[in-house]
Amino acid sequence: MGCTSSPGSLIDMSGPGHTIHALTLAELASGMTQGEFTSRDIVETLLGRIKDNADLNAFITVTDDEALAAADRADADRANGNAGSLCGLPIVHKDLFCTKGVRTTCGSRILDNFVSPYDATVVERLRQAGAVTLAKTNMDEFAMGSSNETSYFGPVKNPWDLTKSPGGSSGGSAASVAARLIPAATGTDTGGSIRQPAALTGTTGLKPTYGRVSRYGMIAFASSLDQAGVITRSAEDAAMLLNVMAGFDERDSTSVDQPVPDYRATLGESLEGLRVGIVRQHFDEGLEAECSARVKEALSALEDQGAILVEVDLPNLDLSVPTYYVVAPAECSSNMSRFDGVRFGHRAEDPKDLLDLYCRSRAEGFGAEVKRRIMTGTYVLSAGYYDAYYLKAQKVRQLISQDFKSAFEKVDVIAGPTAPTPAFGIGEKTDDPITMYLNDIYTIGANLAGLPGISIPCGFSGELPVGLQLVGPHFAEASVLHCAHQYQQITDWHQRCPKDFE
């Protein structure tokens, strides 16, 4: 598999204590069960690493005291036999999940001073299972971006090359997991915001089916596309977290009331007979040669494990980016309206009247990319343009969903590249929004159709990681995770650690 002759090192796992940061959630859980270390040991170690690596700029807020207190509670719970499934395990949250009593900024100046009075459902469920929150991660402002450069708090650096972007919008989550500052982070994916940064940082990023995980308390960017997920270092860890996060929430009308299987239980099954779809359009021009080669190697590896490769067609794939950039800004323009300086968040000083209060609070509070999308969205919803843009985009969205549906009549999962290129330089694409938008060409389809997808590391292009994307039919997270896990059993790309972060 060429696992030995590529960049990134495998961490020496001998000697307990020294390697806490390199362990996965599953390994940390078993370490605690066996009494090798406590949750406090884990949290202290990771808080130390978070501090030492502050220049990655992966975090907006670090909650040391709360984390240590929660770790002690978890250790006590474990001692008392009350350990939940994630008892004492460390996690960080993308800073658009509302966390009670903790600043929740969305990477924006307009929420710089916002302390949420409540917990998002995702945060609540993870905490109830015993997970310990250490920090809130940096992100593109309101999740609008593919490079983490639109954050009010500055760009995040990619641990594999500090001059590169980790992708976005869950850039802080991906970079912190890649750099072994934390084994797991929540993220959100509206057009690829979990999978693309996972690909660019050599991590595992899972976006579940739309409606699988509650959106309550997740500050909305584009409500019909947003979905919460995780970035981890293995598919197994993603399965552990999804077991807790998934499920109906009466506070989110779009969450689906469907039983949640044990995603971990089916990971071990063989890939024998699994029908894997290869999309012809994925390998058209635009895909970097090395990325293309790595993905094809990964497909062969799946075939070696017994999977059957089947060619499928997604004829409207090229329409996904333009469709997305009508639908998402339209919803965004409306979702951003509540940030008006009246009830919370940034308010301009000494407004001379109501209009001035609105205009200046928003002009000062929002960055350029958010403004661009608000303007685009306002335009496409305007009288006289609605039919030509918004309505047409909705129709194309139906076509794209239909394409996937037809494809899934022939295959169990679709496999292909996550992103067209490996990590690009910070500042490289900021002047050209369209090129930046095209970075999401392979990921957006799953959002438009509401499908589950995962990105897992499948090798390198030069010194930079390449991601393999697996997309399944609605609610087929188990297949996607199972396929990813089996691939990770015969490869060690997901265990590669960037230099200087061992």
Place this chain on the structure above:
Amino acid sequence: MSAWEVVIGLEIHTQLATRSKIFSGASTAYGAEPNTQACLVDLGYPGVLPVLNEEVVRMACKFGLAVDAAIAPRSVFARKNYFYPDLPKGYQISQYELPVVGEGHLMITDIDGNEKRIGITRAHLEEDAGKSIHEGLGEKSGIDLNRAGTPLLEIVSEPDLSSAKEAVTYLRKIHTIVRYLGISDGNMQEGSFRCDANVSVRPKGQQELGTRAELKNLNSFRFIEKAINFEIERQIDLIEDGGEVVQETRLYDSDKDETRSMRSKEEANDYRYFPDPDLLPVEIEEDYIEAVRKTMPELPDAKKERFANQYGIKGDDADILTTSIALADYFEAVAKATVADAKTSANWIIGDLLAALNRDGLDINASQVSAKAMAGLIDRIHDNTVSRSLAKEIFEAMWAGEGTADEIIEAKGLKQITDSSAIDAIVDAVIAANPGQAEEYRAGKDKLLGFFVGQVMKESKGKANPAQVNEAIKRRLAAK
């Protein structure tokens, strides 16, 4: 006036009588301290989501069935986007292209007494906004979001109304229906029942509609009629003076009894409606509609028809008695409990009872005289125990809580005198005390009969049977 034709359409905002808000669990009770009945959802906090209160769908269905409307098998909530401080999310959740209630109609009686069909275009569900408070805060303005998220059913009529009076008739009928259905308390003072009117005029015979003005802030039946009439005259005067009506929103000022421009079409918002992605479409199945149909009360028109057949009560009397289910039930309870005819019961309820309720500002449910007690009083008139005029006195005593009619008659010794010898004795005494008048009467001044009746009634403290008194006076005066 006669050269012009008036065209009016109404948009009625009915607050639905749910306990909690349309998209959150916060209470809808009126009159609480500002911002104490607004939860994070109503405040539009980051990350919160709306969840539909299913009770509003049931209520909308009931309304739809009451006006013979099509209930949409699938309706969709949409966002109406605009900025205002009392609109926390920067959009109002409403229904736009696919409302829950489709086309229906209502029959009203027009000014000439003819039946007229008023089309109902649609009725849709939406959330109310909060309100701005400008008084008592100096330079600043306050926002009270208690009302934000209160459920409303907006009922839109076709432009089928052709006078202010007709508009009010239609409005009153809708008002009666929503209260019959129990879906709104219809309280206009508290803003639970509000109305906007689209008014235009055109020369008689012209097909094309004139330019309309939308009148807002109409919160009583009286103001609605006045505002529309003012607006009709304003538009006619304007056109006759060579001017042109502009499409605009006008606010009615009840203090000055005039409408004035609020914003023109050019300043109108582009609301950028689109389906709210946070809410699923509302799907209503036939079974559900049938289940709702089973809970429908007898509606005013059906009740009126029954009252005519069953009790012979028609016209205005029937209109009044069917203004609410409670009043109609009261009437029926009285009519069934008394041996007197239904018309007598109707007269007492429409007369004395409603007057007392109005005077004390009470609802029929809070009547100080129960239907059974009312029937007891009517029975005593019917069997000549008391006269009609004494009965009024007894009614007041009953209202004041002094007991049943029988108890009061007994306690106050108000039993009617029907013993003719006793009446004759009083009559004789009165004649003896007024010899001059007796002389004049006998000389042909018949009008003096009234004088003698009055005197006898006074002497008997109102207890003498008036018919017998009449007869006795005539007889005794003729006897000499």
